[in-house]
Amino acid sequence: MIKYDILIPAYNAQDSLPQLINQLNSLERKPDKIYVIDDGSTDGTNTIADNLGCKVKSFAENKGKGFALKTGFNDFLQSSDSEFLICMDADLQHPAASIPDFINLGQKEGGKFVIGNRRKSCGKMPVARIISNTLTSFILSIISGQKIKDSQCGYRLIHRDVLNIIKLREDGFQLESEFIIRAARKNVRIDFIDIPTIYNHENSHINHIRDTFRFIGLIIRELLHLK
Numbered sequence: 342m343i344k345y346d347i348l349i350p351a352y353n354a355q356d357s358l359p360q361l362i363n364q365l366n367s368l369e370r371k372p373d374k375i376y377v378i379d380d381g382s383t384d385g386t387n388t389i390a391d392n393l394g395c396k397v398k399s400f401a402e403n404k405g406k407g408f409a410l411k412t413g414f415n416d417f418l419q420s421s422d423s424e425f426l427i428c429m430d431a432d433l434q435h436p437a438a439s440i441p442d443f444i445n446l447g448q449k450e451g452g453k454f455v456i457g458n459r460r461k462s463c464g465k466m467p468v469a470r471i472i473s474n475t476l477t478s479f480i481l482s483i484i485s486g487q488k489i490k491d492s493q494c495g496y497r498l499i500h501r502d503v504l505n506i507i508k509l510r511e512d513g514f515q516l517e518s519e520f521i522i523r524a525a526r527k528n529v530r531i532d533f534i535d536i537p538t539i540y541n542h543e544n545s546h547i548n549h550i551r552d553t554f555r556f557i558g559l560i561i562r563e564l565l566h567l568k
Contacts, residue, residue, distance in 0.1 A: 343448050344423040345440075345498075346374040349395075350409035354431035355385040361429070362393045364437035370444065373423050376416055377431075378409040386431075396420075406495075407509070407516030414504050426504065428497045434539045435496040442534050443498040453503050454529050456521075457496035457536035466538050480560060481518060485525035490533045492518055503529055514552055515559045522563045 347365060351358060358377070365372055377390035381403035390397045398412060410428065417426045425447055429435040435457065446452045459466065466474075470493075478492040495517060506527050511519045524531060 342370070343425065343444060344373045345425040345427055345444060346376065346417055346421050346423045347372045348376045348378070348410070348413040348417065348426055348428045349431050350378045350380055350406050350413065350428075351382065351386050351390065351431040352380045352403060352406075353382045353384045353386060355382070355389050357433045358386060358389055358431055359393065361431060361433055361437070362390075362395065365440075368437055368440060370441065372427070374421055376413050378413045380404060380406070380409045405512040406514050407519075408512040410516055411509055411512075414509075418501060418504055424501060426499050426501065428495055428499070430495045436537060436539065439496070439534075439536045442536075443496075446532060446534055447498055447500065450532070452498070452530070452532040453500035454524050455498040455532045455534055456491060457494040458491040458533040459494055459536060459538040466540060477518060477556065481521050484522055484560070484563065485531070487525055487531050489521060489531065492521060494536075496536060503527075511555075511559060513555055515555050518556060519559055519563070522559075 349358075349361070362375065365375060375395045377395040377397050379387045379390065379397060379399035381400045387397060387399045396416070398416065414426070417423070425444070427440060427443060439457070443455050446455050474491060474493045478489045481492045482489040503524060507520065507523045509516055509519055509523065521531060
């Protein structure tokens with residue numbers, strides 16, 4: 342049976358985290374470990390995650406989602422023998438019920454990097470996010486040479502072999518785009534699996550102007566193959 346772990350980057354997630362962990366623990370095939378990277382939360386995220394039996398690492402200040410993910414990747418590679426790591430956001434946008442679909446794709450079809458693909462329609466996803474996702478997915482499709490259906494979805498299954506060969510530098514949300522580019526550069530096939538589109542009217546931590554400029558900077562660096 343395939344062993345997998347869960348990685349949850351979390352920032353002020355005390356209200357949603359218990360429900361997410363409960364969903365994970367209710368699965369027939371439970372994760373072996375759950376890593377929660379507390380990215381400078383000012384609420385009880387750290388304590389709640391620890392009380393729920395997660396492996397917790399906390400930062401004194403917010404360092405960015407990319408930094409949190411890189412920390413989790415490193416912890417996974419150093420402390421786990423599981424074959425897959427599944428990344429999930431802490432805000433309940435990623436239902437644990439979809440995990441068996443990710444695992445089945447990885448197991449039966451040899452998918453080593455699988456990204457969730459959300460339905461992009463008004464009423465399901467905010468218009469600004471539809472436009473942003475469509476544009477970034479189009480750009481990344483050109484650069485990667487693969488059809489990227491949903492570049493901004495953080496619900497991802499990654500084989501440990503892929504994590505071992507990819508070097509990452511971004512600390513913000515751009516890391517998820519950087520991962521796609523660098524995986525494609527290593528000839529890793531990128532698969533997609535349909536997942537529900539869930540928005541809970543939560544406050545987004547994305548700064549659209551700042552993160553747009555950071556995305557542009559990432560694209561320029563990657564086109565020039567700067568390390």
